[in-house]
Amino acid sequence: xxxxxxxxxxxxxxxxxxxxxxxxxxxxxxxxxxxxxxxxxxxxxxxxxxxxxxxxxxxxxxxxxxxxxxxxxxxxxxxxxxxxxxxxxxxxxxxxxxxxxxxxxxxxxxxxxxxxxxxxxxxxxxxxxxxxxxxxxxxxxxxxxxxxxxxxxxxxxxxxxxxxxxxxxxxxxxxxxxxxxxxxxxxxxxxxxxxxxxxxxxxxxxxxxxxxxxxxxxxxxxxxxxxxxxxxxxxxxxxxxxxxxxxxxxxxxxxxxxxxxxxxxxxxxxxxxxxxxxxxxxxxxxxxxxxxxxxxxxxxxxxxxxxxxxxxxxxx
Numbered sequence: 001x002x003x004x005x006x007x008x009x010x011x012x013x014x015x016x017x018x019x020x021x022x023x024x025x026x027x028x029x030x031x032x033x034x035x036x037x038x039x040x041x042x043x044x045x046x047x048x049x050x051x052x053x054x055x056x057x058x059x060x061x062x063x064x065x066x067x068x069x070x071x072x073x074x075x076x077x078x079x080x081x082x083x084x085x086x087x088x089x090x091x092x093x094x095x096x097x098x099x100x101x102x103x104x105x106x107x108x109x110x111x112x113x114x115x116x117x118x119x120x121x122x123x124x125x126x127x128x129x130x131x132x133x134x135x136x137x138x139x140x141x142x143x144x145x146x147x148x149x150x151x152x153x154x155x156x157x158x159x160x161x162x163x164x165x166x167x168x169x170x171x172x173x174x175x176x177x178x179x180x181x182x183x184x185x186x187x188x189x190x191x192x193x194x195x196x197x198x199x200x201x202x203x204x205x206x207x208x209x210x211x212x213x214x215x216x217x218x219x220x221x222x223x224x225x226x227x228x229x230x231x232x233x234x235x236x237x238x239x240x241x242x243x244x245x246x247x248x249x250x251x252x253x254x255x256x257x258x259x260x261x262x263x264x265x266x267x268x269x270x271x272x273x274x275x276x277x278x279x280x281x282x283x284x285x286x287x288x289x290x291x292x293x294x295x296x297x298x299x300x301x302x303x304x305x306x307x308x309x310x311x312x313x314x315x316x
Contacts, residue, residue, distance in 0.1 A: 010240040014232040017292030024289050028175055031182020038185045043192035044082070044095045044130060046139045050104045051128040052094040052111060057121040059089035066266070068114050074099050074107065084267045091125070104129040142196045149203050150174065157207070161214055168293035169210040172285035176206050180277050184270075194271040202278030205253075209246065209286035216241055217294075231299060235291050246283060254279050 044051075062083040069081050074096070082095035099107055108127045115122050150170055157166035177199055184191050216238035220226045226234055257279060261272035 010233065010236045011243075012232075013236050013239050013287060014292065014295065016288070017295065020288035021292050021296075024175060024285070028178055031178045031185075034182045034185040035178070038188065040181065040185050040191040041188045042139070043190045044097055045193045046136070046191075047098065048130050049098050050096040050107050051126075051130060052096065052108050052124065053086065053126040054092050054094065054112070054115065055123050055125050056090045056092065056119055058119070060085070060092050060119075062092065062265075064118070065092065065094070065115065068118065069094070069096070069111055072110065072114055074102070074110070082266070138193065142193070145200060146177070146196075146203075149200055153203065153207050157211070157214075160211070161218065164294055164297040164299050165210075165214050167297060168290045169207055169214070171293060172210060172290035173203050173206045173282075175285050175289055176202055176278055176281045179281050180274050183277055184274070189273065190270055192270055194268075195274045198271045198274035198278065202275065202282060205279065206282035206286060209250075209282060210290050212242055212245065213239055213286055213291065217291075231295065235294065239287055239291060246287075250279060250283050 062085060066081055066083045069083070081097070082093075084093055085091065086093050094111065096107060096111065102110070104127065108124065112122070112124055150173070153173065154166050154170050157169050180199055180202065181191075183189075184195065217235055220229075220234045220238050226237070229237070254276070257272055257275045260268050261276055264272055
């Protein structure tokens with residue numbers, strides 16, 4: 001395994017297990033509270049709205065367009081107006097939230113009139129209305145995908161390890177998902193399809209870290225040098241041994257995601273923000289949530305000496 005550094009002594013992570021579990025539970029409940037109290041600020045894809053495609057006579061400035069349209073104060077909602085280029089700097093797609101007292105045609109005319117103040121030659125190429133029923137269908141399909149991912153993770157870990165590992169990992173991963181949703185609800189950031197994609201990515205990313213730690217725990221139980229150690233010491237050694245790998249992989253990934261967050265613009269902001277939160281809490285939950293839960297569910301040395309049901313894989 002590639003190592004950036006080597007720790008001579010094991011870090012006693014499990015001695016803080018009760019504290020970290022309590023903090024995680026409090027954070028989880030707080031996130032659930034904001035989800036129910038404030039709710040998610042669903043984007044146009046979920047709630048419905050108007051999609052407008054325009055063409056400029058010269059390269060367009062999406063930021064200037066967004067500010068001009070927002071100045072119209074067409075709706076009191078917190079939904080963001082999305083403006084992005086379509087293949088060329090002259091073609092732009094604008095997503096507008098629904099306005100209760102204005103039809104889609106009237107809304108597009110109002111926006112076009114505002115845009116023509118800066119470029120009289122701008123032309124409307126296409127206007128589409130996304131109905132609430134379509135948005136509801138997208139939301140349902142998204143939640144179904146999330147549920148199927150969770151079921152797949154449980155089945156995979158249940159086959160590869162045992163039920164204690166599967167349940168611990170899925171609770172830790174769902175903890176990450178709820179935290180992301182809670183943060184978006186608290187700040188009322190727009191929850192779009194790209195954010196949903198990031199949440200699904202975090203699930204897979206987080207379970208990968210859990211599998212690495214679980215693999216090391218299982219290996220430790222079979223090592224002769226670990227036979228006289230307690231369960232806590234075995235787990236502490238496993239987590240400490242993977243620390244270097246965690247710093248390298250998650251550190252490099254977080255740098256890339258932060259680059260998207262800082263320089264990707266509004267189009268990537270929600271996606272990058274969800275990944276940034278998910279990676280940080282993914283590391284935390286894999287080490288300080290999933291592992292203490294193994295003890296809570298009664299992990300014993302006897303339960304780990306059973307024959308392995310799948311071929312052992314090396315930790316990378």
